[in-house]
Amino acid sequence: MITNTHKKDIADLLLADYGLLGGWQRVATKVGANVATVSHNMLKPENWHQVSDTMWAKVAGKLGYKITQSEWVYVETTNSRIIKQVLSDAQNDCLFIAISEKAGSGKSSSIRAYKAQDANNSVIVFECRDWSRHVFYLKLAEAMGVHMPKFGMHHIKTDQLFDLIVKFLKTMVATKRPLLILDEADKLHANALTFLVPLYNELKGEIGVVIAGTENLEKQIKRGVRLAKKGYDEVDSRLGRSFVHLVGTTQSDVINICRANGIDRDQALTIWQELETEQRQVNGRFMEVVVDLRRLERIIKRVQKRQGAEIQLPVEEAVAA
DSSP states (O other), rough: OOOHHHHHHHHHHHHHHHHHHSSSSHHHHHSOOOOHHIIITOGGGGGGSSSSSHHHHHHHHTOOOOOSSOOOOOOHHHHHHHHHHHHHHHHHOOOOOEEEEEEEEEHHHHHHHHHHOOOSEEEEEEESSSHHHHHHHHHHHHTTOOOOOTGGGGGHHHHHHHHHHHHHHHHHTSSSSOOOEEGGGSSSHHHTTTTTHHHHHHTTTOOOEEEEHHHHHHHHHHHHHHHTTHHHHHHHHHHTTTBOOOBBBOHHHHHHHHTTTOOOOOHHHHHHHHOOEEEEETTTHHHHHHOOOOHHHHHHHHHHHHHOOOEEEETTTTTOO
């Protein structure tokens, strides 16, 4: 059931997107609703009853809002602090940076936490999928709420889509310092990933861009450079020919995550013993760290159930993102 609390959260997100995208038509385009619904009925509590639960759920999905919220408490970790610094550097210094690390290291949750603190509505987070260049441009333009010609999105040429995306970002540059974050970028087709080259050429020194993915992101780009595949050397160059790697989750991080989610220190130390760890260098010395937090999530869930706390933890929405 969609409660008034859910509706208030969704209305707040719509207002935030209005600040980010710069117009109600763009917001409506993004969420797939008409302008009156998002700018009038969904914003005013006295009109909420005029919007069906189906529409509320649809808009919530487009905004990335989960109707069934997890009770998981987000905790800053060694990895999240690294990611926060990378995102801040990219935004403030208009850099193009790539983060390449194993699944379950906390990339997506850290990105969401950074976006949640975006008071100026200047951060665009976009989750990539297995898309070709044209579909990628199309989905990105939709997410930005870019107004399309009357003949519609699906009939527009790829180059025209790119021009509309650049135009939108340049509009943001006039009043903000935008940061575009492409999460799960390793899923993109090769011709979509090379989008970074013309984007860099058009917006160098004006916006920051961070692409994040698994270790396959770096492997794919470096392999493309080695095999002289079209566009890969240029992509690698725009990224400074380097990739950010994360440290892992330390014992102290694990204890803090456990305690924030209702598990005491003694139990947390027992849980640490159950986790698979590996040695990595942290601040100049080697330490045991956890690389994939999904195992930690499952153990915490088991302990919480034992304590009588029936909490559901979505894999990609909690720690292990």
